[in-house]
Amino acid sequence: ILLRDLRVEALIGIHKRERYVAQTVSIDLDIGLPGVAVFKSDKVADTIDYEKVALGIKALAASAHFRLVETLAERIARLLIDEFGAPWVKVSVAKIGILGNAKFVGVTIERKN
Numbered sequence: 001i002l003l004r005d006l007r008v009e010a011l012i013g014i015h016k017r018e019r020y021v022a023q024t025v026s027i028d029l030d031i032g033l034p035g036v037a038v039f040k041s042d043k044v045a046d047t048i049d050y051e052k053v054a055l056g057i058k059a060l061a062a063s064a065h066f067r068l069v070e071t072l073a074e075r076i077a078r079l080l081i082d083e084f085g086a087p088w089v090k091v092s093v094a095k096i097g098i099l100g101n102a103k104f105v106g107v108t109i110e111r112k113n
Helices: 039-042 052-064 067-080
Strands: 001-014 024-033 088-096 102-111
Touching: 001 052, 001 067, 024 052, 024 067, 024 102, 052 067, 067 088, 067 102
Parallel strands: none
Antiparallel strands: 001 024, 024 088, 088 102
């Protein structure tokens, strides 16, 4: 399952202003399917519902202040594996426009169940 450029608001960063002013972060996801049943059933119950994933990530991002994008990426990976049953994930989280000469800065991690 692919999600690209999912945008959510988060309190993220190490600077004082970043503790109080939400920033938009861009998230890219590659999510392993939990099994092969979906290919025969054609039912969302047999896969991972990307709308629920997006809502879960939005809620997670709003739940706390994250000092590092690495921390947010790790929490997203754990959510996908623990709550949605993904066998593996690749998560990229980027802060947009934080540096004047770069479109975004971020991190990519990969995790397996």
